[in-house]
Amino acid sequence: MKFLLSLVTALMAGVLAFAQPKINVQKEIEFAKAQYELMLKANTDITRFPQSIKKDGTLDTRKAHWWCSGFFGGTLWYIYEYSKDNKWKEAAEKWTMAVEKEKDNNRTHDLGFMLYCPFGNGYRLTNNEKYKEVMLTGAESLSTRFDEKVGLIKSWDDWGRYKGMYNYVVIIDNMMNLEFLLWASKISGNKKYYDISITHADNTIKNHFRKDYSSYHVVCYDKDNGKVVAKRTAQGASDESAWARGQAWALYGYTMMYRETGHEKYLKQAEKIAKFIINHPNLPSDKVPYWDFNAPYLPNEERDASAATIIASALLELSSIKNNKKYFNLAEEMLVSLSSPVYKNGLGENHNFILKHSVGSKPEGTEVNTPLVYADYYYLEALLRYDKLVNKR
Structure with a gap:
């Protein structure tokens, strides 16, 4: 009887039955x-953020306005989350605050990466009110890139490869910034951020995906009427290819959208x-x-x-x-x-x-x-x- 009760409880909880883990998480951390x-x-x-390695083998670092500046602090927060060691918390705080000034940056769509990865994790783990203040300011900056006529958040102000040819460029990566806006809507009570996220996600479904559910990297719109004028790539092999990280952004973005909205x-x-x-x-x-x-x-x-x-x-x-x-x-x-x-x-x-x-x-x-x-x-x-x-x- 006890066994049956335990079995029913497990089934009701919908818990995946896992075999022996194949990853030693503690070892990896x-x-x-x-x-x-x-x-x-x-x-x-702290004005230069680790990014990659240059072709000559030296370390490549970037300034705070670079789209990846928030990942270093965010990684430190993840190490702190697992270890609970305050030295990682102190390091994370230091590198998180190093990107604070980007909260006023309305020239990029990447504030989700730049702010939500470090400040969002920091706020989740510490409830530091300063982090909340920075993110709400940043969310408002990000929202200025949304145009109701187009119904999407603008990614690039100009696309260097096609300079002057397209006036409203949107990339699939932009799905990754919606979690930031949805968080801001919940915390501030401002439905504007929620509405922007829903509209952007819906229009991305409408225009960014092929019949096989692979995603274009870049969709170019006419800023005056919102119509699609081109579907291209910047980092993929061709306009019609499935750039791997683009598919990753899409999968992550819509999984998150379901978690946050229930739609x-x-x-x-x-x-x-x-x-x-x-x-x-x-x-x-x-x-x-x-x-x-x-x-x-x-x-x-x-x-x-x-x-x-x-x-x-x-x-x-x-x-x-x-x-x-x-x-x-x-x-x-x-x-x-x-x-x-x-x-x-x-x-x-x-x-x-x-x-x-x-x-x-x-x-x-x-x-x-x-x-x-x-x-x-x-x-x-x-x-x-x-x-x-x-x-x-």
Whole structure:
């Protein structure tokens, strides 16, 4: 009788039945701590944020207005979340406040990355009112990039490759900034941010996806009437190819949208994107995608570990929403590969980043087959999500 009651309780709870975990999360976090201790010692200028490695082998750092500036502080918060060691909290606070001035930056759509990754995690873990104040100011700055006629948040003010040709450019990456606005709506009570997020997400579904639920990277609109004038790519292999990190942003974005709104249309979209990724014939056996699913010289193309980390994190959340072992298994396979020496740096290697073999923009010849700070960020996020699922932390 007790057994039956326990079984019923488990079924009602909808808990995934996990086999023995294949990832030693504690071991992976300990390695991350060791790498980032070295990184903190090597990076003392808080106006410059670790980004990647230059072609000459030197460390590439960027200023606070660069779209990736928030990932370093965000990664430190994840290490603190797991370790509960105040030295990581102090480091995270320092590097988080280093991007504070970007709260007034209305020239970029990337404030979700720049502010919500460090300040959002910091606020979640400490309830620091200063962080809330910064984010609410930043959310208002971000909202100024939304135009009601177009119904989307503008990504780039001008696209250098096609300078002057397109006047309202939107990229799939922009889905990642909506969590920031949805948070701001809940905290402030200002429905404007919620409405912007819903409208942007709905119009992205309408215009950004092909029949197979792969996503275009760039959709160009006419600012005067909101009509689509072109569908192109900036970082993919071709306009019609499936750039791997773009598919990752899409999967993560719509999984998040369902979590935050409860709207079934976003869950359905996330599952269709997941199906495209999972069933793609060009997904390698180790599940770390090539930088583009349709890259021209497969299998002799670079992998993108950053895309794998984002997909893994999203699939873990989707697996918990749907109680679906298929999503969990793919995420776990990705993490097993990423935690191997094939993708993980040795201690002190590659300027102390955790992962190697990511691709920023191969068409532009930048950050190809190199560490990237956001690969580290989403890798740790995925590890923490994995740990909560398998170890019930």
